[in-house]
Amino acid sequence: MSVDEKKGPSRETIDREIEAAVSSETTGIDPEQADEIREKIRRRVRAEIEREIRIRTAAERREEERKVREERRREKHHEEGEMFQRFNRNFRFQHMVMFSSVIILIVTGMPIKFPNFILSRFFVNLWGGINNSTIVHRIGAGMLIYFMVHHLLYTILSRDGRRDFILLIPMPKDIRDAVQNIRYFLGKTADKPRFGRFSYIEKFDYWAVYWGCIIMIGSGAFLWGESIVLKYFPKFVLDIAHEMHSDEALLATLAIVIWHFYNVHFNPDRFPGTLMWWHGEISEHEIKEEHPLEYEEIMAKRAKQTEAGGSG
Amino acid sequence: MKWRFLCAVIAVLLGMCAPGALPRAEAAISLEKCTLCHGKPEFRKILVDGKIRELFVTADSLKGSVHAKKTCVDCHFDIGEIPHRERPRRIACTHCHYKGNAEGAPQSDGYLAYIDSVHGKAIARGNVKAPLCQDCHGSHAILKAKNEESAVSQKKVAETCGHCHIEIYAQYKTSIHGVAVAKGIREAPSCTGCHGEHKIYGHLDPKSTVYATHVAEQCSTCHGSISIMGKFGIETEQVETYKESFHGVASQFGSRTVANCASCHGTHDIRPQDDPLSSVNPKNVPETCGKCHPGANPNFAVGKMHIDAKKKEAGVVYYVASFFKYLTICTMLALIVHILLDMYGRTKRLRGEK
Numbered sequence: 076m077s078v079d080e081k082k083g084p085s086r087e088t089i090d091r092e093i094e095a096a097v098s099s100e101t102t103g104i105d106p107e108q109a110d111e112i113r114e115k116i117r118r119r120v121r122a123e124i125e126r127e128i129r130i131r132t133a134a135e136r137r138e139e140e141r142k143v144r145e146e147r148r149r150e151k152h153h154e155e156g157e158m159f160q161r162f163n164r165n166f167r168f169q170h171m172v173m174f175s176s177v178i179i180l181i182v183t184g185m186p187i188k189f190p191n192f193i194l195s196r197f198f199v200n201l202w203g204g205i206n207n208s209t210i211v212h213r214i215g216a217g218m219l220i221y222f223m224v225h226h227l228l229y230t231i232l233s234r235d236g237r238r239d240f241i242l243l244i245p246m247p248k249d250i251r252d253a254v255q256n257i258r259y260f261l262g263k264t265a266d267k268p269r270f271g272r273f274s275y276i277e278k279f280d281y282w283a284v285y286w287g288c289i290i291m292i293g294s295g296a297f298l299w300g301e302s303i304v305l306k307y308f309p310k311f312v313l314d315i316a317h318e319m320h321s322d323e324a325l326l327a328t329l330a331i332v333i334w335h336f337y338n339v340h341f342n343p344d345r346f347p348g349t350l351m352w353w354h355g356e357i358s359e360h361e362i363k364e365e366h367p368l369e370y371e372e373i374m375a376k377r378a379k380q381t382e383a384g385g386s387g
Numbered sequence: 388m389k390w391r392f393l394c395a396v397i398a399v400l401l402g403m404c405a406p407g408a409l410p411r412a413e414a415a416i417s418l419e420k421c422t423l424c425h426g427k428p429e430f431r432k433i434l435v436d437g438k439i440r441e442l443f444v445t446a447d448s449l450k451g452s453v454h455a456k457k458t459c460v461d462c463h464f465d466i467g468e469i470p471h472r473e474r475p476r477r478i479a480c481t482h483c484h485y486k487g488n489a490e491g492a493p494q495s496d497g498y499l500a501y502i503d504s505v506h507g508k509a510i511a512r513g514n515v516k517a518p519l520c521q522d523c524h525g526s527h528a529i530l531k532a533k534n535e536e537s538a539v540s541q542k543k544v545a546e547t548c549g550h551c552h553i554e555i556y557a558q559y560k561t562s563i564h565g566v567a568v569a570k571g572i573r574e575a576p577s578c579t580g581c582h583g584e585h586k587i588y589g590h591l592d593p594k595s596t597v598y599a600t601h602v603a604e605q606c607s608t609c610h611g612s613i614s615i616m617g618k619f620g621i622e623t624e625q626v627e628t629y630k631e632s633f634h635g636v637a638s639q640f641g642s643r644t645v646a647n648c649a650s651c652h653g654t655h656d657i658r659p660q661d662d663p664l665s666s667v668n669p670k671n672v673p674e675t676c677g678k679c680h681p682g683a684n685p686n687f688a689v690g691k692m693h694i695d696a697k698k699k700e701a702g703v704v705y706y707v708a709s710f711f712k713y714l715t716i717c718t719m720l721a722l723i724v725h726i727l728l729d730m731y732g733r734t735k736r737l738r739g740e741k
Contacts (some may be wrong), residue, residue, distance in 0.1 A: 085615070092470075123734065142434055184684075185631065186640070187636050187637075190636045190639050190640065195640075196640065199640045202639060204640070204642070205637045205640035205642045205645075206642060206644070208640075209637075212692040249737070259732060260731060260732030261727055261728065261732065262732065262735055262736075298633075301680065302680040302681060302682060304678075304685065305680065305683070305686060305687050306682060306686055308682050308686070309686070309689040309690040310689060310690035310691070310692065310694075311689075311690050311694070311702065311703055311704055314690075314694050314696070314704045315702070315703060315704055315707050316492065316573075317632075317633070318696050318704055318707050318708050318711070319707060320710030322707075322708065322712070322715065323711065325713065325715060326711065326715045326718060327628075329715070329719050330718065330719070330722065331395060333719065333722060333723065333726070334722040334726070337729075339724050341731060342729075384404075
């Protein structure tokens with residue numbers, strides 16, 4: 076983290092300046108009252124300076140700002156309770172890169188799969204014809220490849236990434252959760268399954284993207300370098316790549332538009348969508364509802380910390 | 388009084404007959420007069436460039452043609468005296484052949500299409516070598532296009548076009564289409580089959596039937612028709628497979644650089660694949676593909692080009708396609724059922740709560 080220390084006059088000079096300003100401004104007033112006012116101002120200014128000095132790094136300042144925001148929010152919507160960080164900045168950035176690239180890829184790719192669809196011509200002409208549209212598609216592809224590399228490095232190098240990856244591995248519990256969830260939908264049981272940090276729905280989304288990225292980037296690379304591929308492979312290799320690219324594109328698009336959009340947009344709990352992808356925070360109310368096991372874990376950890384802090 | 392009236396009626400009737408009767412008499416005379424000079428077999432003129440212009444015309448010249456009943460001055464109407472001093476102007480067929488003409492000439496708007504065509508425009512620009520009607524249809528021996536002897540019949544039109552487009556004619560003559568036409572196959576395309584009859588445009592003109600993005604459509608008028616191709620045992624799936632390939636899709640979206648039928652198979656020199664001169668013969672594939680894909684090597688010729696993933700003949704591609712088909716169907720079914728169940732549960736709980 077970059078350190079952006081506040082460089083300015085030392086504490087003593089600030090104190091002196093405050094004294095001078097306060098005394099010059101309060102000369103005409105009743106001395107007792109003036110003292111009171113001086114004391115008040117002094118306290119306020121000192122608190123402000125203390126805060127400035129305390130916040131030394133950018134991360135600290137962001138944390139401080141978050142706290143201020145949190146306080147303000149809690150005044151407004153106290154029913155939601157505390158806000159927990161669910162997705163860190165890096166993760167949110169990856170998601171943004173991915174969805175913008177996927178939108179670009181769908182908009183420029185689908186017209187090629189369905190040239191007779193009524194809007195296809197519009198979407199191709201939007202970029203100024205098929206030649207430009209293919210260039211835009213390759214820009215989107217570049218973004219998706221970047222995302223994939225970034226995410227792999229994130230999974231390997233970042234502590235949060237490693238933790239999330241392990242938590243995203245499918246477990247037998249997910250099958251039990253899925254069965255229970257369906258029983259819950261049908262009204263056979265009154266209890267919702269209790270999810271951890273990632274529910275089986277989210278795990279499915281994650282691995283669907285993984286599978287999709289591998290297929291699409293792999294086959295897309297073949298199609299991108301078609302002249303080179305044809306030099307060394309028979310044509311059916313390119314045909315397979317073409318078929319895979321086109322079919323997996325449809326599957327991915329349907330999964331996003333139907334499944335993902337339902338879960339995060341059209342679902343009555345979320346409609347028309349939350350801003351979690353932007354600020355990455357989840358409210359206490361929601362985390363208790365959707366990820367109770369994670370909430371319990373956080374609480375347990377906090378209790379341990381305070382215990383340790385209290386004893387130490 | 389009665390006599391006078393009768394005389395008047397006769398006079399009027401005669402007057403009405405006269406315009407019709409008189410030219411015919413005149414024409415008969417003028418034909419005789421024309422053949423006075425033009426009827427001599429050695430009547431010819433040596434032009435400045437040394438070429439010889441045959442001017443020999445007899446009363447039989449129009450015999451058998453569609454204009455058998457016409458006479459010289461019907462078309463050479465600018466000849467007012469004999470012998471004429473100036474060279475007669477080129478014939479304007481539109482003198483009679485326009486829509487709504489009273490002569491009884493076939494009413495076609497072919498000439499309108501011609502005026503807009505590449506030939507008509509060249510004439511309008513003052514190119515004296517560009518063809519007028521008579522350059523293709525013939526001057527005296529004009530026959531209906533359906534007549535095999537006509538200069539514009541399916542069999543002969545290539546030769547007629549070849550008068551000017553000689554190199555293309557040479558290529559076409561030995562191509563699969565040229566050979567088929569020579570064999571007398573009615574379905575095989577001659578020049579006009581692809582380029583159109585009167586509305587011929589340069590291949591870079593978007594109006595042209597052989598403009599880059601129109602080529603596939605033009606070829607598919609025959610090659611997409613099972614009833615035509617069935618006769619010769621040629622498959623029609625090439626059309627569909629091309630349309631579904633990236634080349635075909637990009638072409639439909641207006642790309643002029645992407646490959647169309649002609650880019651690979653050639654234009655006038657289309658030959659069957661097993662012909663060593665064919666551009667799609669495995670030996671020539673590297674060169675053909677290399678026009679667009681730099682560094683194409685003989686490996687480009689390995690495997691089938693036109694492939695239909697929906698058919699079992701496609702081999703691995705078919706199985707990949709089927710795998711993805713069932714994967715998509717199963718996944719989406721499962722997901723949609725999950726969504727519907729979720730909705731069902733929500734509705735039920737909502738009602739229960741209320």
